[in-house]
Amino acid sequence: MKRRDFLKSTAVFISGAAVSLSSLELLDPQEVLAANPDLRWGFLVDTYKCVGFCVKACKIENDIPLEADVTRTWVERYVITKDGKVNMDSPKGALNGYTSKLIDQNESGMKKIPDADITQAFFVPKLCNQCSNPVCVQVCPVGATYQTADGVVLVDRTWCIGCGYCIMGCPYGVRFFHPVANVADKCTFCYHRISKGDNTACAQACPFGARRVGNLRDPNDPVAKAVLDQRIGVLRDEYGTKPNAYYIGLSKEVH
Amino acid sequence: MKRHVWRPLFVVIGLVIFILLVRLWYVPDDFGVQERGYTYGYHRLSNEQEWKNYPAKYRDRGYCADCHVENSESISMSPHAVIPCQNCHGPALNHPDDPKGLSIDRSRDLCLRCHSKLIMPSSGRNDIPGIDPAKHNVGIECSECHNPHNPSLEDM
Numbered sequence: 001m002k003r004r005d006f007l008k009s010t011a012v013f014i015s016g017a018a019v020s021l022s023s024l025e026l027l028d029p030q031e032v033l034a035a036n037p038d039l040r041w042g043f044l045v046d047t048y049k050c051v052g053f054c055v056k057a058c059k060i061e062n063d064i065p066l067e068a069d070v071t072r073t074w075v076e077r078y079v080i081t082k083d084g085k086v087n088m089d090s091p092k093g094a095l096n097g098y099t100s101k102l103i104d105q106n107e108s109g110m111k112k113i114p115d116a117d118i119t120q121a122f123f124v125p126k127l128c129n130q131c132s133n134p135v136c137v138q139v140c141p142v143g144a145t146y147q148t149a150d151g152v153v154l155v156d157r158t159w160c161i162g163c164g165y166c167i168m169g170c171p172y173g174v175r176f177f178h179p180v181a182n183v184a185d186k187c188t189f190c191y192h193r194i195s196k197g198d199n200t201a202c203a204q205a206c207p208f209g210a211r212r213v214g215n216l217r218d219p220n221d222p223v224a225k226a227v228l229d230q231r232i233g234v235l236r237d238e239y240g241t242k243p244n245a246y247y248i249g250l251s252k253e254v255h
Numbered sequence: 256m257k258r259h260v261w262r263p264l265f266v267v268i269g270l271v272i273f274i275l276l277v278r279l280w281y282v283p284d285d286f287g288v289q290e291r292g293y294t295y296g297y298h299r300l301s302n303e304q305e306w307k308n309y310p311a312k313y314r315d316r317g318y319c320a321d322c323h324v325e326n327s328e329s330i331s332m333s334p335h336a337v338i339p340c341q342n343c344h345g346p347a348l349n350h351p352d353d354p355k356g357l358s359i360d361r362s363r364d365l366c367l368r369c370h371s372k373l374i375m376p377s378s379g380r381n382d383i384p385g386i387d388p389a390k391h392n393v394g395i396e397c398s399e400c401h402n403p404h405n406p407s408l409e410d411m
Contacts, residue, residue: 051369051380053342060346061312097368099388115374122378137295146298149290156302192309201313207337208379249377 039150040244041130041189042216044223044232047249049210050075050123052094057205059095061190063180066095070176072187073127073202078253079103079113080120086253087111098123124254125211127202128153128174128187129235129243136166136175136186145184151216151244152191157183171239189213216244312346319347330404343403363388366397 052075059066074093080086089104102110134153137145144159145166155166160183167175167184178185190200194213198204203211214223226232226248233250234243247254289296319340320327330336341347343365345357372385392400401408 048377049379051378051383053368057313057342057346062309096364098373099364099367099371101373118374118376120377121373121375123375123380134295143286143297143299146289146302147291147295148303149296154302154306156299159299159302188306190311191306193311195307196311198311198315201311204313204315204339205342207339207342 038215038217040216041151041194042214042223042227043127043130043189043245044212044214044226045125045245045247046210047122047124047247049208050125050206051208051210052077052097052123052125053207054125054202054205054211055093055095057201058187061193061201062188064185065179068179069093070179070185071095072174072185073125075123075125076254077103077123078121078251079118080253081113081117082119083117087113088253094123120251122249122251124247124250125202126172126174126235127245128189129172129241129245130189132242132244133240135169135171135239135241139165139169141165148191152189153186154188154191155184155186157181160184171236171241172243312348313341314347316340319344322351326404333405333407335403335406361396361398361403363396366401366403370397 055071055074056066058064058073059071062072064071069092071093074090075098076088076090077094077098078086078088087103087105091104100110101115102112105111130147130151130153132151134147137147137153140146141163142159142161144156144161145153146156147153162177162183164177164184167177170186175184175186177183190198190202190213193200200211200213203213212223212226214221216224216227218224219228223246227246230248232246232248234246235250236243236255283299283301285300286298287300289298289300316327316339323340327340330338330340343360345360347357348354350357367388369380369383370385371388373380375381397403
Protein backbone atom coordinates (compact mmCIF):
# COMPACT_ATOMS: atom_id res chain seq x y z
CA MET A 1 0.00 0.00 0.00
CA LYS A 2 1.25 3.38 -0.92
CA ARG A 3 1.55 6.05 1.70
CA ARG A 4 -1.02 8.23 -0.17
CA ASP A 5 -3.62 5.39 -0.24
CA PHE A 6 -3.09 4.69 3.43
CA LEU A 7 -3.77 8.32 4.39
CA LYS A 8 -6.81 8.46 2.08
CA SER A 9 -8.49 5.38 3.51
CA THR A 10 -7.70 6.49 7.05
CA ALA A 11 -9.42 9.81 6.41
CA VAL A 12 -12.48 8.06 4.97
CA PHE A 13 -12.64 5.66 7.91
CA ILE A 14 -12.38 8.39 10.51
CA SER A 15 -15.03 10.58 8.90
CA GLY A 16 -17.34 7.57 8.63
CA ALA A 17 -16.77 6.58 12.25
CA ALA A 18 -17.39 10.14 13.42
CA VAL A 19 -21.03 9.91 12.31
CA SER A 20 -22.58 8.20 15.27
CA LEU A 21 -25.49 5.85 14.91
CA SER A 22 -27.81 8.16 16.86
CA SER A 23 -27.47 10.92 14.27
CA LEU A 24 -28.84 8.61 11.62
CA GLU A 25 -31.92 7.86 13.74
CA LEU A 26 -35.12 9.64 12.72
CA LEU A 27 -36.58 11.86 15.44
CA ASP A 28 -40.01 10.96 16.69
CA PRO A 29 -42.03 14.22 16.54
CA GLN A 30 -44.09 13.15 19.54
CA GLU A 31 -40.92 12.74 21.57
CA VAL A 32 -39.70 16.20 20.61
CA LEU A 33 -43.07 17.73 21.51
CA ALA A 34 -43.14 16.00 24.86
CA ALA A 35 -39.64 17.21 25.64
CA ASN A 36 -40.61 20.77 24.76
CA PRO A 37 -44.35 21.40 25.25
CA ASP A 38 -45.70 24.92 25.23
CA LEU A 39 -46.45 24.91 28.96
CA ARG A 40 -43.88 24.65 31.73
CA TRP A 41 -44.82 26.02 35.15
CA GLY A 42 -42.26 28.09 36.96
CA PHE A 43 -42.22 30.31 40.01
CA LEU A 44 -40.77 33.74 40.67
CA VAL A 45 -40.03 35.02 44.17
CA ASP A 46 -39.10 38.63 44.85
CA THR A 47 -37.29 38.51 48.19
CA TYR A 48 -37.33 42.30 48.50
CA LYS A 49 -41.13 42.32 48.68
CA CYS A 50 -41.71 39.39 51.02
CA VAL A 51 -43.07 40.02 54.52
CA GLY A 52 -44.04 36.43 55.35
CA PHE A 53 -47.80 36.32 54.95
CA CYS A 54 -48.57 33.38 52.68
CA VAL A 55 -48.07 30.21 54.74
CA LYS A 56 -51.49 30.16 56.40
CA ALA A 57 -53.30 30.48 53.06
CA CYS A 58 -51.27 27.59 51.64
CA LYS A 59 -52.04 25.36 54.61
CA ILE A 60 -55.78 26.08 54.50
CA GLU A 61 -55.97 25.68 50.72
CA ASN A 62 -54.18 22.34 50.73
CA ASP A 63 -55.63 20.87 53.95
CA ILE A 64 -52.36 20.74 55.88
CA PRO A 65 -53.22 20.82 59.62
CA LEU A 66 -52.38 24.33 60.83
CA GLU A 67 -50.68 23.35 64.06
CA ALA A 68 -48.70 20.40 62.66
CA ASP A 69 -44.99 21.15 62.23
CA VAL A 70 -45.11 20.48 58.50
CA THR A 71 -45.83 22.87 55.69
CA ARG A 72 -45.68 22.98 51.89
CA THR A 73 -44.24 26.47 51.88
CA TRP A 74 -42.48 28.44 54.54
CA VAL A 75 -40.72 31.76 54.99
CA GLU A 76 -37.25 32.16 56.46
CA ARG A 77 -35.97 35.33 58.10
CA TYR A 78 -32.32 36.24 57.73
CA VAL A 79 -30.73 38.87 59.95
CA ILE A 80 -27.08 39.59 59.24
CA THR A 81 -25.10 41.59 61.78
CA LYS A 82 -22.05 43.82 61.37
CA ASP A 83 -19.69 41.04 62.49
CA GLY A 84 -20.86 38.95 59.52
CA LYS A 85 -22.91 36.53 61.58
CA VAL A 86 -26.02 35.14 59.89
CA ASN A 87 -29.04 34.67 62.15
CA MET A 88 -31.89 32.70 60.65
CA ASP A 89 -35.25 31.57 61.95
CA SER A 90 -38.60 30.33 60.72
CA PRO A 91 -40.87 29.68 63.71
CA LYS A 92 -43.70 27.30 62.66
CA GLY A 93 -42.56 27.99 59.08
CA ALA A 94 -43.84 31.57 59.57
CA LEU A 95 -47.43 30.33 59.86
CA ASN A 96 -48.18 33.33 62.07
CA GLY A 97 -45.75 35.67 60.36
CA TYR A 98 -43.03 37.69 62.04
CA THR A 99 -44.24 40.06 64.74
CA SER A 100 -41.19 40.14 67.01
CA LYS A 101 -37.59 41.30 66.68
CA LEU A 102 -36.44 38.24 68.63
CA ILE A 103 -34.83 35.50 66.55
CA ASP A 104 -35.97 31.99 67.42
CA GLN A 105 -32.82 29.88 68.03
CA ASN A 106 -34.67 26.71 69.10
CA GLU A 107 -33.15 25.20 72.26
CA SER A 108 -30.88 28.20 72.87
CA GLY A 109 -33.98 30.35 73.19
CA MET A 110 -34.87 33.70 71.68
CA LYS A 111 -32.00 35.89 70.55
CA LYS A 112 -32.20 39.65 70.75
CA ILE A 113 -30.14 41.59 68.23
CA PRO A 114 -29.63 45.34 68.84
CA ASP A 115 -31.10 47.39 65.97
CA ALA A 116 -27.80 49.19 65.38
CA ASP A 117 -25.93 45.91 64.73
CA ILE A 118 -28.12 44.85 61.79
CA THR A 119 -26.61 45.33 58.34
CA GLN A 120 -28.97 43.20 56.27
CA ALA A 121 -32.30 41.62 57.07
CA PHE A 122 -34.78 40.05 54.71
CA PHE A 123 -37.32 37.27 54.23
CA VAL A 124 -36.99 34.33 51.84
CA PRO A 125 -40.02 32.17 51.01
CA LYS A 126 -39.34 28.55 50.15
CA LEU A 127 -41.46 26.09 48.23
CA CYS A 128 -41.05 23.14 45.89
CA ASN A 129 -38.75 24.03 42.99
CA GLN A 130 -40.49 21.58 40.60
CA CYS A 131 -36.99 20.67 39.38
CA SER A 132 -36.38 19.66 35.78
CA ASN A 133 -34.34 16.74 37.20
CA PRO A 134 -36.40 15.90 40.29
CA VAL A 135 -34.35 13.72 42.63
CA CYS A 136 -37.45 12.83 44.65
CA VAL A 137 -39.06 11.21 41.59
CA GLN A 138 -36.01 9.13 40.72
CA VAL A 139 -35.81 7.55 44.16
CA CYS A 140 -39.49 6.51 44.39
CA PRO A 141 -39.51 2.70 44.31
CA VAL A 142 -43.18 2.31 43.33
CA GLY A 143 -43.92 5.08 40.81
CA ALA A 144 -46.08 7.04 43.25
CA THR A 145 -44.40 10.36 42.60
CA TYR A 146 -43.95 11.70 39.12
CA GLN A 147 -43.66 14.79 36.99
CA THR A 148 -46.45 15.93 34.70
CA ALA A 149 -45.75 17.11 31.14
CA ASP A 150 -46.13 20.72 32.33
CA GLY A 151 -43.43 20.24 34.92
CA VAL A 152 -45.23 19.82 38.25
CA VAL A 153 -44.11 17.01 40.55
CA LEU A 154 -47.09 15.29 42.18
CA VAL A 155 -47.65 12.42 44.61
CA ASP A 156 -50.23 9.72 43.92
CA ARG A 157 -51.77 9.32 47.37
CA THR A 158 -53.32 5.94 46.58
CA TRP A 159 -49.99 4.54 45.39
CA CYS A 160 -47.49 5.99 47.92
CA ILE A 161 -46.26 3.40 50.41
CA GLY A 162 -44.80 6.00 52.77
CA CYS A 163 -41.20 4.76 52.61
CA GLY A 164 -39.83 8.29 52.91
CA TYR A 165 -37.06 7.97 50.30
CA CYS A 166 -38.29 11.10 48.50
CA ILE A 167 -38.38 13.08 51.76
CA MET A 168 -34.73 12.20 52.35
CA GLY A 169 -33.82 12.67 48.69
CA CYS A 170 -35.06 16.23 48.21
CA PRO A 171 -32.07 18.59 48.60
CA TYR A 172 -34.42 21.46 49.45
CA GLY A 173 -36.31 19.69 52.22
CA VAL A 174 -39.70 20.57 50.77
CA ARG A 175 -41.22 17.13 51.22
CA PHE A 176 -42.76 15.88 54.42
CA PHE A 177 -44.99 13.16 55.75
CA HIS A 178 -48.63 14.26 55.68
CA PRO A 179 -49.98 13.69 59.21
CA VAL A 180 -53.54 12.93 58.07
CA ALA A 181 -53.20 11.32 54.63
CA ASN A 182 -50.16 9.33 55.87
CA VAL A 183 -48.28 9.69 52.61
CA ALA A 184 -45.45 11.87 51.34
CA ASP A 185 -46.68 15.37 50.55
CA LYS A 186 -45.30 18.44 48.85
CA CYS A 187 -46.14 21.72 47.16
CA THR A 188 -48.03 21.17 43.91
CA PHE A 189 -47.94 24.83 42.77
CA CYS A 190 -51.68 24.52 43.63
CA TYR A 191 -52.10 22.30 40.56
CA HIS A 192 -55.88 22.34 41.03
CA ARG A 193 -55.87 26.13 40.79
CA ILE A 194 -53.27 26.87 38.11
CA SER A 195 -54.66 24.25 35.73
CA LYS A 196 -57.99 26.14 35.86
CA GLY A 197 -56.30 29.47 35.19
CA ASP A 198 -56.32 30.63 38.83
CA ASN A 199 -53.37 31.85 40.84
CA THR A 200 -51.72 29.74 43.53
CA ALA A 201 -53.12 30.29 47.05
CA CYS A 202 -49.80 31.68 48.31
CA ALA A 203 -49.34 34.09 45.41
CA GLN A 204 -52.93 35.28 45.78
CA ALA A 205 -52.51 35.82 49.51
CA CYS A 206 -49.36 37.91 49.12
CA PRO A 207 -50.37 41.60 49.22
CA PHE A 208 -47.05 42.73 47.74
CA GLY A 209 -46.71 40.43 44.73
CA ALA A 210 -43.62 38.71 46.11
CA ARG A 211 -44.72 35.38 44.68
CA ARG A 212 -45.80 34.64 41.11
CA VAL A 213 -46.48 31.50 39.17
CA GLY A 214 -46.18 31.50 35.40
CA ASN A 215 -45.47 29.69 32.17
CA LEU A 216 -41.75 29.66 31.43
CA ARG A 217 -42.35 28.76 27.78
CA ASP A 218 -44.51 31.81 27.06
CA PRO A 219 -42.25 34.75 26.14
CA ASN A 220 -45.00 37.22 27.11
CA ASP A 221 -45.52 35.75 30.58
CA PRO A 222 -44.30 38.16 33.31
CA VAL A 223 -42.49 35.33 35.11
CA ALA A 224 -40.71 34.14 31.97
CA LYS A 225 -39.78 37.75 31.13
CA ALA A 226 -38.35 38.34 34.60
CA VAL A 227 -36.34 35.10 34.41
CA LEU A 228 -34.88 36.30 31.10
CA ASP A 229 -34.11 39.94 31.83
CA GLN A 230 -33.63 40.27 35.59
CA ARG A 231 -30.84 39.26 37.94
CA ILE A 232 -32.24 36.08 39.36
CA GLY A 233 -30.84 33.10 41.20
CA VAL A 234 -31.89 29.57 42.03
CA LEU A 235 -31.32 27.58 45.18
CA ARG A 236 -28.54 24.95 45.31
CA ASP A 237 -27.67 25.12 41.64
CA GLU A 238 -24.66 22.86 42.30
CA TYR A 239 -26.94 19.86 42.90
CA GLY A 240 -27.83 19.76 39.19
CA THR A 241 -31.54 19.43 39.88
CA LYS A 242 -32.37 22.39 37.60
CA PRO A 243 -34.89 24.07 39.94
CA ASN A 244 -37.73 26.16 38.46
CA ALA A 245 -38.33 28.54 41.35
CA TYR A 246 -36.39 31.70 40.59
CA TYR A 247 -35.44 34.26 43.22
CA ILE A 248 -34.88 37.97 42.75
CA GLY A 249 -32.40 39.28 45.31
CA LEU A 250 -31.01 35.93 46.41
CA SER A 251 -27.86 36.24 48.51
CA LYS A 252 -25.13 33.76 49.31
CA GLU A 253 -26.36 33.27 52.87
CA VAL A 254 -29.50 31.55 51.57
CA HIS A 255 -29.35 27.86 50.64
CA MET B 256 -34.74 -34.79 33.49
CA LYS B 257 -35.72 -36.37 36.76
CA ARG B 258 -39.03 -35.74 38.50
CA HIS B 259 -37.35 -34.14 41.52
CA VAL B 260 -36.09 -31.40 39.19
CA TRP B 261 -39.45 -30.79 37.51
CA ARG B 262 -41.52 -30.64 40.68
CA PRO B 263 -39.95 -27.49 42.22
CA LEU B 264 -39.77 -25.97 38.75
CA PHE B 265 -43.57 -26.31 38.44
CA VAL B 266 -43.96 -24.57 41.79
CA VAL B 267 -41.75 -21.69 40.64
CA ILE B 268 -43.58 -21.36 37.31
CA GLY B 269 -46.92 -21.45 39.17
CA LEU B 270 -45.75 -18.70 41.52
CA VAL B 271 -44.60 -16.52 38.62
CA ILE B 272 -47.97 -16.94 36.88
CA PHE B 273 -49.78 -16.17 40.13
CA ILE B 274 -47.76 -12.99 40.69
CA LEU B 275 -48.32 -11.86 37.10
CA LEU B 276 -52.08 -12.46 37.49
CA VAL B 277 -52.20 -10.47 40.74
CA ARG B 278 -50.21 -7.70 39.04
CA LEU B 279 -52.67 -7.66 36.14
CA TRP B 280 -55.57 -7.29 38.57
CA TYR B 281 -53.87 -4.86 40.99
CA VAL B 282 -52.07 -2.39 38.71
CA PRO B 283 -54.49 0.10 37.09
CA ASP B 284 -54.75 0.13 33.29
CA ASP B 285 -53.47 3.68 32.95
CA PHE B 286 -50.34 3.01 35.00
CA GLY B 287 -47.24 3.29 32.88
CA VAL B 288 -44.65 5.50 31.26
CA GLN B 289 -46.12 8.93 30.45
CA GLU B 290 -44.81 12.09 28.77
CA ARG B 291 -41.79 12.65 31.01
CA GLY B 292 -40.39 9.21 30.21
CA TYR B 293 -39.56 6.27 32.44
CA THR B 294 -37.33 8.21 34.84
CA TYR B 295 -39.78 10.99 35.73
CA GLY B 296 -43.12 10.01 34.25
CA TYR B 297 -43.78 6.44 35.45
CA HIS B 298 -47.16 6.77 37.14
CA ARG B 299 -50.92 6.35 37.12
CA LEU B 300 -52.20 8.89 34.57
CA SER B 301 -55.61 9.47 36.16
CA ASN B 302 -53.92 10.82 39.29
CA GLU B 303 -53.14 14.04 37.41
CA GLN B 304 -56.88 14.60 36.95
CA GLU B 305 -57.49 13.75 40.61
CA TRP B 306 -55.12 16.54 41.65
CA LYS B 307 -56.79 18.94 39.20
CA ASN B 308 -60.13 18.18 40.85
CA TYR B 309 -58.85 18.97 44.35
CA PRO B 310 -61.36 21.41 45.90
CA ALA B 311 -60.19 25.03 46.08
CA LYS B 312 -60.86 26.97 49.29
CA TYR B 313 -59.83 30.49 48.29
CA ARG B 314 -61.76 32.38 45.60
CA ASP B 315 -60.42 35.14 43.43
CA ARG B 316 -60.91 38.72 44.43
CA GLY B 317 -63.67 39.36 41.91
CA TYR B 318 -65.74 36.70 43.66
CA CYS B 319 -66.03 38.91 46.77
CA ALA B 320 -66.50 42.17 44.84
CA ASP B 321 -69.44 40.73 42.89
CA CYS B 322 -71.72 41.09 45.92
CA HIS B 323 -69.82 43.21 48.46
CA VAL B 324 -69.52 46.23 46.20
CA GLU B 325 -69.49 48.85 48.96
CA ASN B 326 -66.78 47.17 51.04
CA SER B 327 -64.53 46.39 48.11
CA GLU B 328 -64.80 50.03 46.97
CA SER B 329 -64.08 51.45 50.41
CA ILE B 330 -60.88 49.43 50.82
CA SER B 331 -59.73 50.23 47.30
CA MET B 332 -59.21 53.88 48.35
CA SER B 333 -56.88 53.01 51.25
CA PRO B 334 -53.29 51.75 51.46
CA HIS B 335 -54.84 48.40 52.44
CA ALA B 336 -56.16 48.01 48.88
CA VAL B 337 -53.30 45.56 48.19
CA ILE B 338 -54.51 43.12 50.84
CA PRO B 339 -56.77 40.39 49.43
CA CYS B 340 -60.15 40.16 51.25
CA GLN B 341 -59.67 36.55 52.26
CA ASN B 342 -56.46 37.27 54.19
CA CYS B 343 -58.59 38.67 57.03
CA HIS B 344 -62.06 37.34 56.20
CA GLY B 345 -60.90 33.75 55.72
CA PRO B 346 -61.31 31.49 52.69
CA ALA B 347 -64.64 32.05 50.93
CA LEU B 348 -65.20 28.33 50.11
CA ASN B 349 -68.77 28.26 48.73
CA HIS B 350 -69.95 31.32 50.62
CA PRO B 351 -72.75 32.49 50.72
CA ASP B 352 -74.21 28.94 50.46
CA ASP B 353 -71.66 27.15 52.62
CA PRO B 354 -70.59 28.71 54.94
CA LYS B 355 -73.31 31.35 55.30
CA GLY B 356 -70.98 33.74 57.10
CA LEU B 357 -67.21 34.04 57.29
CA SER B 358 -65.32 34.53 60.54
CA ILE B 359 -63.20 37.68 60.40
CA ASP B 360 -59.73 37.58 61.93
CA ARG B 361 -59.59 40.88 63.86
CA SER B 362 -56.69 39.81 66.05
CA ARG B 363 -53.87 42.17 66.97
CA ASP B 364 -51.39 39.50 65.86
CA LEU B 365 -52.69 39.60 62.32
CA CYS B 366 -52.09 43.37 62.06
CA LEU B 367 -48.67 43.01 63.71
CA ARG B 368 -47.50 40.67 60.96
CA CYS B 369 -46.96 43.80 58.89
CA HIS B 370 -47.15 46.65 61.40
CA SER B 371 -44.85 45.51 64.19
CA LYS B 372 -41.76 47.64 63.57
CA LEU B 373 -38.88 45.39 62.51
CA ILE B 374 -35.46 46.52 61.33
CA MET B 375 -35.21 44.92 57.87
CA PRO B 376 -32.86 47.19 55.87
CA SER B 377 -32.77 44.98 52.76
CA SER B 378 -36.50 44.29 52.58
CA GLY B 379 -39.63 46.20 51.67
CA ARG B 380 -40.90 45.25 55.12
CA ASN B 381 -38.84 48.17 56.45
CA ASP B 382 -41.04 50.72 54.67
CA ILE B 383 -44.37 49.63 56.18
CA PRO B 384 -45.45 51.99 58.98
CA GLY B 385 -44.95 50.13 62.22
CA ILE B 386 -45.39 50.36 66.00
CA ASP B 387 -43.71 48.74 68.98
CA PRO B 388 -46.33 46.18 70.12
CA ALA B 389 -45.00 46.31 73.68
CA LYS B 390 -45.73 50.05 73.97
CA HIS B 391 -48.59 50.89 71.56
CA ASN B 392 -51.97 50.45 73.33
CA VAL B 393 -51.11 47.04 74.74
CA GLY B 394 -54.02 44.63 75.17
CA ILE B 395 -56.63 46.16 72.87
CA GLU B 396 -57.49 45.17 69.34
CA CYS B 397 -56.20 47.49 66.62
CA SER B 398 -59.65 47.58 65.02
CA GLU B 399 -61.07 49.40 68.05
CA CYS B 400 -59.38 52.59 66.79
CA HIS B 401 -58.33 51.79 63.21
CA ASN B 402 -60.82 50.80 60.55
CA PRO B 403 -59.03 48.03 58.62
CA HIS B 404 -60.67 49.21 55.39
CA ASN B 405 -59.42 52.76 56.00
CA PRO B 406 -56.70 52.53 58.65
CA SER B 407 -55.41 56.13 58.75
CA LEU B 408 -56.81 57.87 61.83
CA GLU B 409 -56.60 61.31 60.20
CA ASP B 410 -59.09 60.29 57.49
CA MET B 411 -61.70 58.99 59.86
